[in-house]
Amino acid sequence: MPAHFGHLLKKAMKTFSQVNREKATGMLDFELKELENIFALLILGGFVGLPSPPSPIAVELLPYMEKELTVLLARTDLSQDPLGVLMGMLEID
Amino acid sequence: MTTLIALVALAIYLAFYFIYGRVIRDKLLKSKEAPEAPSKRLSDGVDYVPTSKYVLFGHHFASIAGAGPITGPAMAVAWGWLPGLLWIWLGNIFLGAIHDYLALAASVRYDGRSVQFVAQDLIGKKAGKTFGWFTLFLCILVVAAFGDIVAGQLAADGRVFFAFVFFCIAAVIAGFAMYRSKLGLGWGSLIGLVLIILAFWLGDMLPVKWSKDTYFLIIFVYIVLASTLPVNLLLQPRDYLSSFFLYFGLIVGGISALISVAPLNSIPAFTTFSAKLIGPAGALQPSPFWPTVPLIIACGALSGFHALVASGTSSKQLREEKDALFVGYGAMLVEGFLSTLVIIAIAGFGAAALGDKLMSTAAIPRFVQSFAQMVTTNLPFLPMSFMTLFAAVWVSTFALTTLDTTNRLGRYLVQEMAEPLKEKNPGAFKFFSNKWVASIIIAFVGIFLARSGGYTVLWPAFSGANQLLASVVMLTVAVWVKKKLNPKYVASVMIPAVFLWVTVTAALIWYEIVIIPVFFVDMAKTLSVITGAVVGLITLFMLILNFIMISSFLKNWKVNAQAA
Numbered sequence: 001m002p003a004h005f006g007h008l009l010k011k012a013m014k015t016f017s018q019v020n021r022e023k024a025t026g027m028l029d030f031e032l033k034e035l036e037n038i039f040a041l042l043i044l045g046g047f048v049g050l051p052s053p054p055s056p057i058a059v060e061l062l063p064y065m066e067k068e069l070t071v072l073l074a075r076t077d078l079s080q081d082p083l084g085v086l087m088g089m090l091e092i093d
Numbered sequence: 094m095t096t097l098i099a100l101v102a103l104a105i106y107l108a109f110y111f112i113y114g115r116v117i118r119d120k121l122l123k124s125k126e127a128p129e130a131p132s133k134r135l136s137d138g139v140d141y142v143p144t145s146k147y148v149l150f151g152h153h154f155a156s157i158a159g160a161g162p163i164t165g166p167a168m169a170v171a172w173g174w175l176p177g178l179l180w181i182w183l184g185n186i187f188l189g190a191i192h193d194y195l196a197l198a199a200s201v202r203y204d205g206r207s208v209q210f211v212a213q214d215l216i217g218k219k220a221g222k223t224f225g226w227f228t229l230f231l232c233i234l235v236v237a238a239f240g241d242i243v244a245g246q247l248a249a250d251g252r253v254f255f256a257f258v259f260f261c262i263a264a265v266i267a268g269f270a271m272y273r274s275k276l277g278l279g280w281g282s283l284i285g286l287v288l289i290i291l292a293f294w295l296g297d298m299l300p301v302k303w304s305k306d307t308y309f310l311i312i313f314v315y316i317v318l319a320s321t322l323p324v325n326l327l328l329q330p331r332d333y334l335s336s337f338f339l340y341f342g343l344i345v346g347g348i349s350a351l352i353s354v355a356p357l358n359s360i361p362a363f364t365t366f367s368a369k370l371i372g373p374a375g376a377l378q379p380s381p382f383w384p385t386v387p388l389i390i391a392c393g394a395l396s397g398f399h400a401l402v403a404s405g406t407s408s409k410q411l412r413e414e415k416d417a418l419f420v421g422y423g424a425m426l427v428e429g430f431l432s433t434l435v436i437i438a439i440a441g442f443g444a445a446a447l448g449d450k451l452m453s454t455a456a457i458p459r460f461v462q463s464f465a466q467m468v469t470t471n472l473p474f475l476p477m478s479f480m481t482l483f484a485a486v487w488v489s490t491f492a493l494t495t496l497d498t499t500n501r502l503g504r505y506l507v508q509e510m511a512e513p514l515k516e517k518n519p520g521a522f523k524f525f526s527n528k529w530v531a532s533i534i535i536a537f538v539g540i541f542l543a544r545s546g547g548y549t550v551l552w553p554a555f556s557g558a559n560q561l562l563a564s565v566v567m568l569t570v571a572v573w574v575k576k577k578l579n580p581k582y583v584a585s586v587m588i589p590a591v592f593l594w595v596t597v598t599a600a601l602i603w604y605e606i607v608i609i610p611v612f613f614v615d616m617a618k619t620l621s622v623i624t625g626a627v628v629g630l631i632t633l634f635m636l637i638l639n640f641i642m643i644s645s646f647l648k649n650w651k652v653n654a655q656a657a
Contacts, residue, residue, distance in 0.1 A: 015148055015151070016151070018145070018148050019147075019148050019151030019152060020333070021278055023155060023332070024271060024278055024281075024330070024333040025329070026152075026329070026406075027324040027325070027328060027329040027332070028324065028325055028329060030324075031325075033139060033140070036139075067137070067138070070137050071137050071139050071140070074135060074141070077204075
């Protein structure tokens with residue numbers, strides 16, 4: 001029983017710590033995401049009509065951009081809907 | 094008695110969580126058979142990340158519990174402690190928690206998109222646009238209502254101002270330690286906590302006695318600066334550190350309420366159906382409990398903001414849809430418990446703290462003194478002077494956080510809404526999209542209204558806008574249930590949705606007819622007339638949008654019925 005309680009307490013503290021860690025960095029994460037968006041646009045902007053970097057560079061970078069491509073597609077989908085993200089992050093109530 | 098009320102609240106919330114909440118989850122949503130959650134299906138390690146429900150609960154609760162669930166109940170005791178308490182309990186379990194839960198679940202089924210998107214898809218583009226406008230008005234009214242509340246609290250207790258200033262400095266130093274030094278989050282947090290204690294001590298040592306007008310000016314400058322500064326400098330570490338106030342306040346308040354045996358005799362259980370509650374200072378009008386209660390108690394029972402919070406980040410991170418019950422429904426119930434504590438503190442300890450002046454004291458100082466008295470009586474190792482300072486800084490910090498984050502959001506909205514001007518009028522677009530200009534516009538209108546209106550007028554306007562947003566969400570969710578889920582259970586959403594819509598619409602019409610004309614009694618008072626005109630127009634515009642929205646809803650509902 002005490003071991004079970006100790007385990008439970010440890011788990012609760014771990015959760016508390018994770019909540020705090022994420023709370024302490026949520027807004028910075030958001031800014032990082034914005035920077036990633038800009039980076040993805042600079043590299044993959046050709047898809048949306050922005051001038052691309054020279055093709056050899058773009059092709060060379062492409063294999064490293066797999067994750068960015070996935071994120072870009074998700075972001076394209078969510079870009080028309082920014083209110084929810086902001087409200088989830090800014091503490092208004 | 095306080096123990097009994099706290100236990101009854103816990104029993105009701107737990108019973109409804111396990112019975113009603115589970116029925117909604119298993120019969121209405123059928124979450125166990127739901128498709129895989131977007132956090133797994135669309136997992137990208139960035140936006141969509143499967144997260145433990147306990148962690149999400151922590152995030153969600155911290156985002157929804159601010160100064161709102163404290164302010165409304167502290168005002169509502171004018172009707173007596175029982176009507177407010179009943180609205181908090183019943184409103185919470187049948188409206189607020191269902192609203193938050195279903196908004197979160199709908200967002201999960203829509204791949205994590207916001208409830209605004211869901212409304213646009215189910216009710217039409219007008220509903221989506223209505224959301225944008227409601228939110229912009231809400232931002233202005235939040236700045237106005239909270240601006241007055243904070244200025245009043247700062248003027249009432251001279252220790253709070255420097256305690257808050259040093260708290261902000263503590264946040265900047267802690268932020269530096271956390272993000273820019275090798276100390277990391279743990280040591281940074283510890284430094285922050287030590288500095289908070291120091292901030293309290295310094296605030297106590299350096300009391301100032303400035304007028305409310307001076308504080309309005311200070312708040313104006315603060316929110317413009319704080320909402321335009323880089324987030325990592327002040328906003329992020331301050332929000333992080335302020336969450337410790339919430340934990341501490343809830344823990345000591347909860348323990349005190351549960352172990353106390355004090356009777357709830359500071360105020361009667363019921364005073365009158367039409368207590369003088371809403372109106373300009375000095376001209377409060379008799380406000381009938383129905384329909385005006387949602388204009389007073391917002392966040393503790395129901396809040397439209399929560400739907401936006403729920404569908405922002407939480408829905409993208411829910412590991413499984415069934416976790417939405419714990420995160421959405423559960424967090425709202427805990428917020429209801431916070432509001433219950435506010436009523437218990439005032440009804441049980443208000444007289445001991447403030448004597449005959451209890452009901453003539455403004456809502457926030459009323460809560461601050463009563464809460465401190467409750468904690469000190471039951472946990473005597475926490476002295477009264479510390480607890481009053483703590484409670485005042487707690488509420489003021491939350492209100493100030495709300496102020497500058499709202500101003501930041503309002504700034505984004507002004508910039509966004511200026512977009513159509515880009516080609517038609519590039520000069521005007523450049524002007525409105527400037528972050529300082531956009532920020533000053535919201536702050537100026539908000540603080541102007543706060544100075545000339547007062548929270549007894551502005552809080553109900555803000556609360557009404559908030560509840561109107563909630564009713565739009567409830568109607569959206571009703572269409573969702575009917576169209577995409579189980580029409581058999583549509584009544585469980587439709588009945589509260591219609592009740593809420595009728596109540597809030599009636600309340601806002603009452604506000605427009607009874608409260609706004611009071612500003613025009615003496616036309617020589619220019620500021621009062623301008624305030625009445627601005628608040629009246631905002632409320633009127635929201636009512637028009639509300640009726641446009643409801644006509645779209647009815648059209649959609651009819652089409653669906655025919656299709657079915």
